[in-house]
Amino acid sequence: xxxxxxxxxxxxxxxxxxxxxxxxxxxxxxxxxxxxxxxxxxxxxxxxxxxxxxxxxxxxxxxxxxxxxxxxxxxxxxxxxxxxxxxxxxxxxxxxxxxxxxxxxxxxxxxxxxxxxxxxxxxxxxxxxxxxxxxxxxxxxxxxxxxxxxxxxxxxxxxxxxxxxxxxxxxxxxxxxxxxxxxxxxxxxxxxxxxxxxxxxxxxxxxxxxxxxxxxxxxxxxxxxxxxxxxxxxxxxxxxxxxxxxxxxxxxxxxxxxxxxxxxxxxxxxxxxxxxxxxxxxxxxxxxxxxxxxxxxxxx
Numbered sequence: 040x041x042x043x044x045x046x047x048x049x050x051x052x053x054x055x056x057x058x059x060x061x062x063x064x065x066x067x068x069x070x071x072x073x074x075x076x077x078x079x080x081x082x083x084x085x086x087x088x089x090x091x092x093x094x095x096x097x098x099x100x101x102x103x104x105x106x107x108x109x110x111x112x113x114x115x116x117x118x119x120x121x122x123x124x125x126x127x128x129x130x131x132x133x134x135x136x137x138x139x140x141x142x143x144x145x146x147x148x149x150x151x152x153x154x155x156x157x158x159x160x161x162x163x164x165x166x167x168x169x170x171x172x173x174x175x176x177x178x179x180x181x182x183x184x185x186x187x188x189x190x191x192x193x194x195x196x197x198x199x200x201x202x203x204x205x206x207x208x209x210x211x212x213x214x215x216x217x218x219x220x221x222x223x224x225x226x227x228x229x230x231x232x233x234x235x236x237x238x239x240x241x242x243x244x245x246x247x248x249x250x251x252x253x254x255x256x257x258x259x260x261x262x263x264x265x266x267x268x269x270x271x272x273x274x275x276x277x278x279x280x281x282x283x284x285x286x287x288x289x290x291x292x293x294x295x296x297x298x299x300x301x302x303x304x305x306x307x308x309x310x311x312x313x314x315x316x317x318x319x320x321x322x323x324x325x326x327x328x329x330x331x332x333x334x335x336x337x338x339x
Contacts, residue, residue, distance in 0.1 A: 252308030
């Protein structure tokens with residue numbers, strides 16, 4: 040097996056260095072491709088001073104899926120892993136990957152996170168949507184056999200968030216199985232205080248509606264998932280209003296953003312579905328453009 044590892048990064052020099060050290064220690068023969076940018080913390084200089092990175096790709100448009108696809112364009116391995124820059128692989132990672140590939144062409148594993156109160160980790164998640172059984176993968180710790188990535192045409196660059204979930208829907212549509220291996224684990228250490236960050240609700244629901252409509256069309260499978268999520272969030276926010284933790288104006292503004300985002304995502308999903316009627320369902324994939332990289336350093 041020829042393994043390539045794609046590591047997208049943005050302003051994470053120190054965390055990236057720790058991840059690269061672990062790759063060198065545990066999978067020294069892997070082809071490591073770092074996709075950087077646009078970072079301003081000296082990441083480029085740090086990578087150029089190392090001898091364990093095969094390719095450095097500099098990109099100017101920084102979204103996760105653009106970075107992933109830029110890395111996929113540069114790899115040569117017949118198995119491609121994608122790792123988050125702040126994840127450190129454990130010694131058992133490669134054995135877990137190899138074992139999982141004996142079962143399925145896609146394999147993923149958990150993230151161990153060290154918190155103030157102890158250790159937490161994810162578990163495998165599978166949902167039935169319409170006639171499909173969708174197995175989600177850890178977006179920062181997953182490996183694919185190369186033909187699978189070619190069939191998917193990489194990741195959908197329309198999506199600024201949820202590209203991994205979209206790929207999971209499309210894997211199910213293409214009848215590719217996903218194996219879960221606890222041994223294929225990575226570690227992320229940080230201190231958490233229990234706080235919650237709020238994101239852009241409109242963008243979140245636009246992405247959700249786009250993914251579902253693009254992959255399933257205008258069907259109950261698409262509408263049910265979006266509606267259930269919106270109702271759950273609305274009820275949760277309503278309870279916060281009643282407790283006095285959230286101003287009513289913010290609740291209404293959030294609701295308006297959800298409705299607007301959902302409508303736009305649904306329309307864009309229909310357009311995407313019409314543009315790519317193939318099983319890949321990816322009109323914004325690797326083959327859609329060739330101008331992602333603004334600079335490429337190849338030390339192979």
